[in-house]
Amino acid sequence: MEDYVTKPLRITEVLARVQGLLRGRDHERDANTPRYGDLVLDDTTCCATRGIRPLDLTPAEYRLLRHLLANAGRVLSKEQISRLVWGEFRAGQAIEKLVERLRNKVHEEGPELIHTRRGFGYWLGHQE
Template sequence: MGHPVNGGSPSPLLLARGSGQRLLVAVGDRDATELLTSTLELAGYRTGAAGSGAEVARRLVEHRFDLVVIDAELPGLDDLAQGGRLKPAYRPPVLLLAACESLAGLVPELGAGERDYVTKPVRIAEVLARVKVLLRGVGGAGRRGGTLDHADLVLDDGTCRARRGGRTLDLTPAEYRLLRHLLVNSPKVLSKEQISRYVRGEFRGDNAIEQLVSRLRRKVDRGGPSLIHTRRGFGYWLGELSGPG
């Protein structure tokens, strides 16, 4: 299995934080497991680890976890999706780590309960953000059947495509990642450094992010009410003008 986590991420101390909730990290790659568990612990969570679907089922019977972070390539995942040894009343929220092209088949297999996903290579910032959303049960952007949406803007992670109203957006991979990051965090203001570390894996302090946001804004907001906004001196956010802008 390829390494599912990109380590080029900002400090978890600067991102969404937990308050002692118990998270089970189920990733077959040992290095990725260590990176995820250590980062989540730094962010204020308590963690356990499992290396197979059978081990996930056993750990969930032995302990009550508030959320499970699970790799789509985990050995034995099919058995776990069918219920395994889990008690029907106990189904913690699930955050799935999955390749974009596999989402259409995997997401329906997760069963009942709260569930979400991030696409590989996984960025720590997005994992922390989606964990926070799952644990509180609400999010800035809506999610329906493998899509993210806000107003008439829809992102489909199953096809890695976006549209606004009846118009398909012709986005580059970097533009798609930026739009998804803004949408997932809506209406939070994201700094240029946060965006750069998420989209590019590093922050170089040049004007590349301004140019990327400008190109994306022209594509998203053409012919409709503006959804992408600048908060001067702070960063960028997505939403209606009644938001933080």
């Protein structure tokens, strides 16, 4: 227990302490929220936003974006992506289509974040 209130208690003191505890939890959640620039994921609701615009993602697109974001700056091979998204290897065409759909949604506004490293795979980050 982080805090306690002694009797006799004042409702204003109880409310102030509860608000303080809630602010601390909000700060913890914000610190653990996956983000890259204006791209933010909410693992609680499995929703993503780019700036203020919500992204309408399928579960597979969300999982792909989650893994790209968790490995920002690192190239993920098609095999790695396939196993992370579906738990098994899928043909390259399925991965290419998935990446294409995700790119269209993420890149609708703002700079491109998902890039191809020809012959290696895909990565999330700002192009230099």
